[in-house]
Amino acid sequence: MNISLSPSLLSADFAKVGEQLTILENAGTPYLHLDVMDGVFVPNISFGIPVIKSIRKASNMIFDVHLMIVNPEKYVDEFRAAGADIINFHVEATDDPSGVIQKIKSSGAKAAITLKPKTPVSAIEPYLADIDMVLVMTVEPGFGGQKFMEDQMDKIKTLAHIREEKKLAFDIEVDGGIGLDNVSAVIQAGANVIVAGSAVFGAEDMAKRVKDFIKIFEEHQQK
Ligand code: DX5
Numbered sequence: 030m031n032i033s034l035s036p037s038l039l040s041a042d043f044a045k046v047g048e049q050l051t052i053l054e055n056a057g058t059p060y061l062h063l064d065v066m067d068g069v070f071v072p073n074i075s076f077g078i079p080v081i082k083s084i085r086k087a088s089n090m091i092f093d094v095h096l097m098i099v100n101p102e103k104y105v106d107e108f109r110a111a112g113a114d115i116i117n118f119h120v121e122a123t124d125d126p127s128g129v130i131q132k133i134k135s136s137g138a139k140a141a142i143t144l145k146p147k148t149p150v151s152a153i154e155p156y157l158a159d160i161d162m163v164l165v166m167t168v169e170p171g172f173g174g175q176k177f178m179e180d181q182m183d184k185i186k187t188l189a190h191i192r193e194e195k196k197l198a199f200d201i202e203v204d205g206g207i208g209l210d211n212v213s214a215v216i217q218a219g220a221n222v223i224v225a226g227s228a229v230f231g232a233e234d235m236a237k238r239v240k241d242f243i244k245i246f247e248e249h250q251q252k
């Protein structure tokens with residue numbers, strides 16, 4: 030399975046964002062992870078539709094939009110129109126996950142479902158055949174730069190097991206506290222889309238950091 034990096038824009042320097050996106054893209058970064066927070070679903074507010082629309086003009090990366098908002102169904106079409114390629118919503122944020130998945134798919138975006146650290150895999154299991162990607166949160170959503178929660182490893186392994194057993198094809202994305210030191214462990218557990226915020230945007234040489242991640246991915250892919 031192809032392993033890809035999805036740097037989280039939350040840790041970008043917004044005074045230099047165009048420049049930083051060019052560095053990432055030139056270094057071979059396939060995805061950009063965009064954390065949208067409404068101050069209700071999570072205790073923080075980040076950015077939304079106008080910002081995504083604006084940076085869409087500055088990047089050809091796959092826009093992986095992580096919605097940490099209540100009532101995600103309300104805004105699917107707007108995020109798609111702004112440039113989202115993948116729309117990720119939280120299972121805890123809606124009473125009708127199937128409806129949200131259908132709405133995302135009809136918009137033309139890929140559908141992904143996300144769960145908070147305390148939410149069990151059983152909460153998303155009924156939807157696994159219908160989605161393109163599962164996002165496993167390895168920190169409590171809301172802030173960049175937090176410590177990786179080791180106890181989420183089993184969740185990644187369980188999802189990889191289900192994927193194999195049921196012959197499904199969803200990607201497993203991991204988000205929170207991931208750096209060069211622990212990325213191999215999450216890949217071994219079964220993850221193949223790797224979000225990294227502070228580990229990428231906080232690096233002195235971002236291009237080198239991206240290449241260091243890609244080198245590790247290639248080592249795993251050769252196995
Ligand atoms: C947290 C966000 C993450 C965050 C990751 O709610 O979903 O995407 O930006 O940042 P790091 O990699 O610094 O933990």
Ligand code: ZN
Nearest residue numbers: 062064095204
């Ligand atoms: Zn995220």
